[in-house]
Amino acid sequence: MGNLIDLGHGVRAAVTERKGGVSQPPFDSLNIGLGSGDSREAVMANRARAAQELGFDVDSVVWMNQVHSADVLVATEPGGVGTCDGVVTTRPDLVLASMAADCLPVLAADTEAGVLGAAHSGRLGTANGVAVNLVRTMVDQGARVDHITVFLGPAICGGCYEVPPELQAETAQHTPEAAATTRRGTPGVDMVAAVTAQLRRAGVADITADGRCTLETPELFSHRGGAPTGRFASFLWRV
Template sequence: MLQPIEATALASSKRIRHGFFTRPGGVSEGLYAGLNCGPGSSDVPANVGENRARVSRHLGGSNSDVATLYQIHSGIAVAIDAPFAPDQRPKADGIVTRTPGLVIGVLTADCAPVLFADPEAGVVGAAHAGWRGAVGGVLEATIAEMENLGARRNCIITAIGPAINQVSYEVGPDFEAALLESCADNKIFLSRKSPNGKAHFDLPGYVETRLRKSGVAEVERQSPCTYLNESMFFSFRRSQHRSEPDYGRQISAIVVA
């Protein structure tokens, strides 16, 4: 049985269906056990397809897949009005639509997924916000694309889903330099409380701050740590620390009913 996490603000609208989907309820096995929805993984393609179909059915989608992107850690967002073939996935990290029944989503395995909705206008969006994409403006680009489809910024509800939390996100000097070069004030998102004195980055906190500064109506945080909760979430960093050959991806999806 699928066990998505829902944001209260989004769930309150009868016009919007959404979920930050977790590992339970899928057919994948081994390293990918559960609801692996990443076509870029080396999982059995039929299993990935079935997992994605289950997500679409759960949300009442009009087709058997979720429209996701070829994610490139960018500040690029696109608007779509119809499904596309897997080999036609746009290279971007934000996706929006106003087409009823068209389920859209993003894939993550530590990065922060963000779901957006203007229920009154019937416009929804999803963004894959790794630190590079967030610094590069993917959140603001997604909002702008929603506005192009008729959404109003002060009516947009946003929710941040499961992501790696600061306690697990140790970063090196190159990361720190790049983050502070983009804005010196970003130092408030770095902590040196770990015993080794290395910096840890607060990705969900950074994303939340960018969203609040954007002027949206509401920001809700549903961000348990993907690294620490193995039974519920896939984690790229956890797989790297274990020298595993690959990792699964969870999906966060939304649709206009």
Template sequence: MEVVRSAGLAGVAHGFLGRRGGVSQGAVAGLNVGLGSADDPAAVAENRARAAAAVLPGARLVGLYQVHSPTCVVAGDWAEADRPHADALVTDRPGLLLGILTADCAPVLFADVAAGVVGAAHAGWKGAFTGVCEATVAAMEKLGARAERITAAIGPCIAQSSYEVDETFRQRFVQAGEWQETHFLLGREGHWQFDLSAYVAHRIRAAGVVRIDPLNIDTYLNEDRFFSFRRSTHQACADYGRQISLIGLD
């Protein structure tokens, strides 16, 4: 099993996991943790248990029903069937392991070590655009964190060179005043290459966080290491896997 860690979150139980080390077969072979995939539920449950044990043994894994929203909630003891519709969660409780699923979107893990508060966000373009990162920082602050003390690590996600978008996509950002030249590079005619990681970092900085660690690992190109929704779509696969990013307090 491969667990990618951020130097900025050293001392905090966390990890960005990929597809290596799991029991799933077929199109989602490896460590598929997607409850919404067509995978065998028993395989998904085993993969989730392995992932949690690799990061914080004995902790309770808490996840969400992700909907590409800006909504952040305080982690609770809900059953998997009762997961709230949200895309970020925070906690100050030891023994809870926050889990975010991705398959090209950016997973972001947050920690204020001094306050004992952590958070995790699923930041696709839509969630980042509507404020999921800012909502996560605000929720952490309500638990006693301070933005200037928070470290945020941006995990493996689709890279700019792999993320082609059209002019209509870019215009959303331009019209909202969120356009920056570094976020969009001109590609083939009528298309642009979008830098999701850089845009997410921009939104995190807007929330007052100054310590940001982008890992700059491309999920699309690294087929043996990570699942990718866009790659699976381009390959006309019937299903796609999801990887998990985790953070918790001892």
């Protein structure tokens, strides 16, 4: 179903994978994304399966309507939080979710203050600093930057993420670390390097990364690897 990450003090993260669900090709099989083109019934069944496997109530999950923005909202109830690409909560019974199929999931926690945050950092979100906005919103809700731990989920790597030169320049305008060269020697974008640099400049020191490239990992959904396709979810919750 996926891997489980212990962030300490009763906070866990997990990244789902392709297998273990009911969706038919090309969304096979544990597709978590409603906007992917898959049937709603299959996606809802997959969400319930993933929650049961990971040990939380699917009705406690907070879902974002992700649009590649840098907007961050605060969730006080489960369900749809609204249109955004970052969400923060202080409620101990809520589970935060970030969906992706090449973009970078960002999971953050101040376990002492009880503030959790999740973001979806695609190329545009990375260029516009959604991860930094997530940290700022967490601080507004009582977190301390030096107490925040961040886990970066799987994403397409800089060696695979080829973009036109103008898009590379746009993404790297404020974060030079975003610029990469692909294995083909063409302009690329490294979202993990960019977001890591952004977070470090914001004062976050404790950052770990899943490290898998979605395009190179068959167990994960990849939009560039074959659209249409499903979405995997990165979850963050307290136990």
